[in-house]
Amino acid sequence: MTISAKNFRELRLEGMRRDFGGMNALKDISLTVRRGEFIALLGPSGCGKSTALNCLAGLLPLTGGSIWLDETRIDHLKPEERGFGMVFQNYALFPHMSLRKNIGFGLRMQKLPREVIDAKVEEALALVRLTKQADKLPGQISGGQQQRVAIARAIVVEPPLVLMDEPLSNLDAKLRLEMRAEIRRIHNMIGCSTIYVTHDQDEALSLADRIVVLREGEMRQVGTPHELYARPAHADVAEFMGYRNILKAQAQSHDGARLRMRVGGAEIAGCAIEATPGRDVIAAMRPEDLTPSDSGPIAASVVSAEYRGRDFYGLARTPEGLELWFRSDIAVRPGEALRLGAPAERVLVYAGGAA
Amino acid sequence: MQGMALTPAAPERARLSQRLARRGFDVTTLLLLPALLFVMALFVYPAIYGLWLSLHPMNGGGALANYINFFSDAYKYDTIFTTLKLAIPVTLVNLLISVPIALRVRHMRYQRILTTILIIPVTLGTVLTAQGMLNYLGPLGWFNRVLMLLGIIHEPVRLVHDFTGVFLSQIVGGFPFCFMLVLSYVTGIDPSLESAAAMLGAGPFARFRHIILPLLGAGLAITFCLAFVQAFAVFPSAVLLGAPSGPTRVIAIAAFHAAYEEYDYSMGSAVAIIMGAVQIIVVMLVMKASSLLYRGPVAGGKG
Structure with a gap:
């Protein structure tokens, strides 16, 4: 017997909305999730x-x-009728039940024969490597182990869809990395679809097949991790995806998507993401792409620098008072004058104006 | 005491205060003294004095004469059962009403207003409640008059000066107390546990049966004990609303009768001691039973 997700083709959200007393918490969310897909909701x-x-x-x-699972409309169903698995941020393990009972709860609710329940629970325990702890109470195990029980409990009922609400946010950094791999491994093994909520873009990038970036209840962008990392569609998405330098600039000349613009006293090249950016634009650069070089167009002096092992990350200020985050392979010292530059294809240009 | 092993083998003896502090006894512990004196003067001394008094019968006949007298006179020892017959159902009914209401109220937005309304009967005191019920439920009270006017009954229903009257007044007086305690236990249960159970396919009844009830068990046992002790000591409503010489001759009336009508303080004390003993036995039985239940934390996550 193996745990594998119930068969279905896709889950569709069509114009999903949710208001809280006149405030739109969610505005027109439409998304199709295929079977086996790992989706991160990031924001x-x-x-x-x-x-x-x-x-x-x-x-x-x-x-x-509305929400559809293939041809069935499910948004009017109660949670207990939907058959989805869910991993809660605080795990929500039943404190009065042993791990075995916690994991078997969903199967008992389905009134399955006892041998079937026992076999599946045993398998789920093995899957999350907790066979030895099976008879302990949740209060007697560590946070990482509780997390694994929560995952086992959600997947043992073989749900078509597993929902995870920031499941790693209560763990320490090392455990978080381990559990990340574990979650993806289990997802691949049982073939369910997973919708994973997080505010950590590293987590979303490393886990998901597709990322949905939400902001103020709106879907700002849907795309693969690579699309989101390399070409965020909006300046706010870029900022959230680690483009830490968000600068106001004036476009000087266009050449297709390439354009030259003035940032403070310097002229730099970038590539336009939005079709016609206009004269006032926003240039977004990752600190990793902005490095010191003799030919760099931006003159600045170092304000602070921190050592990161392989390289240095620092903050520099231009004579006009612009602050720029940059990366350097060689040591830099506060007060030092340098010239910074980034490759044109790594400087993303968005329409400015209101922002 | 692991701390002892860590102390250096210094030849000079530590100061007394340090030695005490090592055993967890420091100056702040002295702040207990006023409260301790208070408890001694107002509870421990009277209780021991009562016990001593009960062992010195007015009419002689050995130390246990009062107790032998109590347990050989059906009119006296029956009061134990009369009181239990009143107190146990009252407590159970209060508990059974409290749980569903508390489960509903915990999600309400105007919880404060409702709890305030519920607390009012407690603040009014038993005598005022009894007086009100006497008028309202009496043969010529509103309740009977309305029923007769509507033609539902032809003769007034006997609701006061009977077991029913005391029972109802005990419910009115005891419910808010029970409810507030149950509400605090219910709200202590992490709501995400119920969501988790729902996600695993448990309907409302299964969620109550498998999640809420087991987590509430220990709290319900404590509520039962406190409410029971309160109900067992019923006196004003048993006299005012009941039939104090018949079906509601509770044990407190027997004690009052002995002490203030027969002026036998010794016998009165003996009845009071028996009353306390019965309460302790019931409480111990309930706590023993509840020790079989889960009594750990009622939250689902860490911390």
Whole structure:
């Protein structure tokens, strides 16, 4: 017997909306999730990502739109009728039940024969490597182990869809990396679809097949990790994806998507992401791409620098007072004058104006 | 004491205060003294004095004469059962009403208003409640008059000066207390546990049966004990609303009768001691039973 997700083709969200007393927590979320896909809902706190997850789970009713599992409309179903698995941020393990009982709870609710339950629980325990601890209570095991029990409990019922609400946010950095790999391994093994809520872009980039960036209840961008990392569609998405230098600039000349612009006293080259950026633009650069070189167009002096082992990350200020985050292979010292530059294809240009 | 092993083998003896501190006894512990004196003066001394008094019968006949007298007179020892017959159902009913209401109220937005309304009967005191019920439920009270006017009954229903009256007043008086305690236990249960159970396919009844009830068990046992002790000591409503010489002759009335009508303080004390003993036995039985239940934390996550 093996644990594998129930068969289905796709989950569709059509114009999913949720209002809280006149405020739109979610606006027109439309998304199709294929079987076996790992989707990360990424966004800063308060962007509506947990609301979206709870709506999918059935813990919050929708105020508009619909949810479909293949040809079945499911948004009016209660959580217990949807058959999805969910991993909660605080794990929500039943404190009065042994790990074995916790994991078997969903199967007992399905009134399966006892031998079947025992066999599946045993398998799930092996999957999360907790066979030895099976008879302990949740309070007697560590946070990482509790996390694994929560995952085992959610997947043992073989749900078509597993929902995870920031499952790693209560763990320390090392454990977080380990569990990340574990989650992806289990996802691949059972072949379910996973919707994973997080505010950590590293987590989203490393786990997901596709990332949905949410901001103020709106879907800002949907794409593969690479698309989001290399070409964020909007300046706010870029900022969230680690483009730490967000600078106001004036476009000087166009050549297709290439354009030259003035940033403070310097003229730099970049590539336009939005079709016609206009004269006032925003240039976004990752600190990793902005490095000191003799030919760099931006003159600045180092304000602070921190050692990161392989390289240095620093903050520099131009004579006009612009602050720039940069990376350097060689040691830099505060007060030092240097010239900074980034390859044109790594400087993303967005329409400015209001921002 | 692991701390002892860590102390250096210094030849000179540590100061007394340091030696005490090592055993967890420091100056702050002295702040207990006023409260301790208070408990001694107002509880321990009277209780021991009562016990001593009960062992010195007014009419002689050995130390245990009062107890032998109590347990050989059906009119006296029956009061134990009369009181239990009143107190146990009252407590159970209060508990059974409290749980569903508390489960509903915990999600309400105007919880404060509701709890305030519920607390009012407690603040009014038993005598005022009894007086009100006497008027309202009496043969000529509103309750009977309305029922007769509607033609539902033809003769007033006997609700006061009977077991029913005391029972109802005990519910009215005891419910808020029970409810507030149960509410605090219910709200202590992490709501995500119920969500988790729902996600695993448990309907409302299964969630109550498998999650809420087991986590509430120990709290319900404590609530039962406290509410029971309160109900067992019923006196004003048994006199005012009940039939104090018949079906509601509770043990407190027997004690009052002995001490203040027969002026036999010794016998009165003996009845009071028996009353306390019965309460302790019931509480111990309930706590023993509840020790079989889960009594750990009621949150789902770490910390």
